[in-house]
Amino acid sequence: MSGPQSTGQVPDAQGDSPPGRRDEDAKEGTQSSHRMLGFSDALLSIIATVMILPVTHTEISPEQEFDKSMQKLLATRIAVYLMTFLIVTVAWAAHIRLFQVVGKIDDTLALLNLACMMTITLLPYTFSLMVTFPDVPLGIFLFCVCVIAIGVVQVLIIGYAFHFPYLLNSQLRTSTHRAATRQHILLLVLRGPALCFAAAVFSLFFFPMSYLLMVTVIFLPYISKAASWCRDRLVGRRQPPDHGVELFASDLQEPLSKERVEAFSDGVYAIVATLLILDICEDNVPDPKDVTEKFRGSLVAALGEYGPHFLAYFGSFATVGLLWFAHHSLFLHVRKATQVMGLLNTLSLAFVGGLPLAYQQTSAFARQPRDELERVRISCAIIFFASIFQFAIWTAALLRQAETLQPAVRFGGQEHAFMFAKLALYPCASLLAFAATCLLSRFSTTIFHLMQISVPFAFLLLRLLVRLALVALRGLQSLRPARLPPGQASAADADTQSQLLPASR
């Protein structure tokens, strides 16, 4: 997806090197790690998202009742999707941390990295096993084996990199505390596998315990993130010391490189957008027999059948595209992604990954109109959460705007109000649609499609408005509350609503 915005922002850890230096690298046999990281991000993001396919492929034939077994199957698959997404993002964060330490790669590291990726791709399968056979310890055992394997590979990578110091990032290469740092990093990396080893042992005689341990492994990073964030909020963030172990300790507390967050997000958005067309091509090509029999050879009539599907497809693609667009605009103005922002981004992406479900929900209307209302509401909910978490990213960024944001979108900056509008559009639209379905439940589908199709124009309109009145943004700002729909008064919006009152400077 997208690489570093500019080498200006990229630390040597990203390993960019001007063409001139390539041949030195070639002599050493080292390479810029940049493309490999991009490829890893792509792989991980696709793995994280692609498990939504089994969910959407759950066949619900028209005559068949939406019964218990079906619900159980669907729930199972959704569980697998969420767990996969969670664990993959955790593995991804660990991968970022690892390659903040390892600045350059050579072929051996590239191959080790491939091995690491391969092991990660097996995690979804262990989840499928766990969820299909909740009372058989094999699934969890295999999961633990995978995590341990990943740990081993990462230890190999670290050991190798520290053995050939020219592979380390520039700070470490010159650092005097290298040995101590290695210890520190190894401890960080081995934390998870150690817990999993215990879990694996437990799984042999008392596996509920190992489930508990697994959950700990998965949530460990998030817990520590939240904790450190709270500490930051309370104590005020500490200045990182000039060099040495502490520096790396604090670096590893802040493991998110903006470029890689962008790359990972791009991967998720791209794969979600394309999963949609896959469904279209696989399911919506009419069967020649039907065409000749039912429609007396008229293909157009046959395609007419699929009208709602295409409408749903356009709607969903527009939604994914515009959510990406909002994310893109936001991160254009982000200098540095904090842990909280990363967490919120992950949550947002998890819901974006759910959009094919929303698509399948809306396109299934034609088949079973009876539980249409529920389906529209599910779709609205998915879109709402995907977008509201994006909004939350910005809110979180504003709380530490001095370090996280470009001046333009800070509180009072000339793009501030525009960014607010961009990010508030989808939460409001989806809330509106949801509210509307409660009032006029009969037209729920129409309302939903109307929402999906009108939002793009709203975006264009926004841009035009700002073009016309870029100088008069303050005016626009005081004018906006009138333009904002009632749905606006949601929790996350409210706390920035206050911030939108003209700044006294």
Added chain:
Amino acid sequence: MSGPQSTGQVPDAQGDSPPGRRDEDAKEGTQSSHRMLGFSDALLSIIATVMILPVTHTEISPEQEFDKSMQKLLATRIAVYLMTFLIVTVAWAAHIRLFQVVGKIDDTLALLNLACMMTITLLPYTFSLMVTFPDVPLGIFLFCVCVIAIGVVQVLIIGYAFHFPYLLNSQLRTSTHRAATRQHILLLVLRGPALCFAAAVFSLFFFPMSYLLMVTVIFLPYISKAASWCRDRLVGRRQPPDHGVELFASDLQEPLSKERVEAFSDGVYAIVATLLILDICEDNVPDPKDVTEKFRGSLVAALGEYGPHFLAYFGSFATVGLLWFAHHSLFLHVRKATQVMGLLNTLSLAFVGGLPLAYQQTSAFARQPRDELERVRISCAIIFFASIFQFAIWTAALLRQAETLQPAVRFGGQEHAFMFAKLALYPCASLLAFAATCLLSRFSTTIFHLMQISVPFAFLLLRLLVRLALVALRGLQSLRPARLPPGQASAADADTQSQLLPASR
């Protein structure tokens, strides 16, 4: 997936801007186009590849004979896959050309680009229609409509960019021939849609003609590429004039930015690698009923059933990963991708996209052992072609090494022999495996898996050898023909074999 290697290499067309310039951009409302291009590359690469899924999902139940209808269905889907891959790469090349002219974007351009992407995603569907109803003109008509729509969006983008010149790339911004250049570019962009308009008209009364026109549209860029290449080979390449229309004309003749070729390729490799795990998770989780009935509750026994599938998965992932690795190593040393290299890369990627088929072929052994041999051979063939085209990229690069390659891998450079070994490994291995299956047809599966599993170690060994004897590369070079298997004597290898004789300097 991976962005520019360094701003040093990236022309302003890529729109990178140091953090300092961000706020100017914000004032103008312009943005670096870099991330949007990465996202587009990701989208296009996934769309191009994902149509292999219907092919692999073609169910072949054990009892059912591999009969005519099945063959027809399979052929249909493969045709759709290839056509899609071809047309998407064409659209992608056009997109590159477009954003070589447009340096920076603003929100309107970003939205227009999304619209363009959306239209492109519809092309696969029109193909499905064409192939399913070859004698109904609707499919081709819709295809033409799509192409025309894409053309319209591209014209809008160009018009918009030329209307706000600060959006153009730096050369054009300062160029005096801007108007003339716009004409030139518009003509280039409208060539395809114009042909398609004719095709659409023909499709209404005499549609075979429109198929002919469609093929012209698809192959036009390739034909012109080949032509210009031949001219270059014969006349010797002409120096591009210093500035103005001619410069852009020649730029547009050379439409491949190395970064975007890498990004597109990464996308294909990443999606292919992850499609594999999707199959594993969807198909290879045993059914609880079976486990209790057939295996008396022993899940391990049930999983034993799937042994071959996992072997096949590991093999395929390793293959995809290592093909990416070879591609990565090659492009590390590529300065500039010519048209021929781009074409060869596309061909290589088309076969890489076919690897999930190879996987499904190999993993289907358990089900129907009788046509096992054919399947192994198909897999070998796919791998062979995917890798031999990679080799061809390098060969093509060597023909113009002064401009295309870093000194290290040029003929006589210290990495030359190593690169040769890297790129020759898979062609040789797959040829060997193929040959072996002809001799010992009974053990074909074993041979194939052996090949897939031994190659990674071969790669590691290669690296070690070079590590040990980097200074003695010449020696290694004269020594290699002994190490190379007989399969080596394939066409593409032969013509560089000669180049491998020690250079006299």
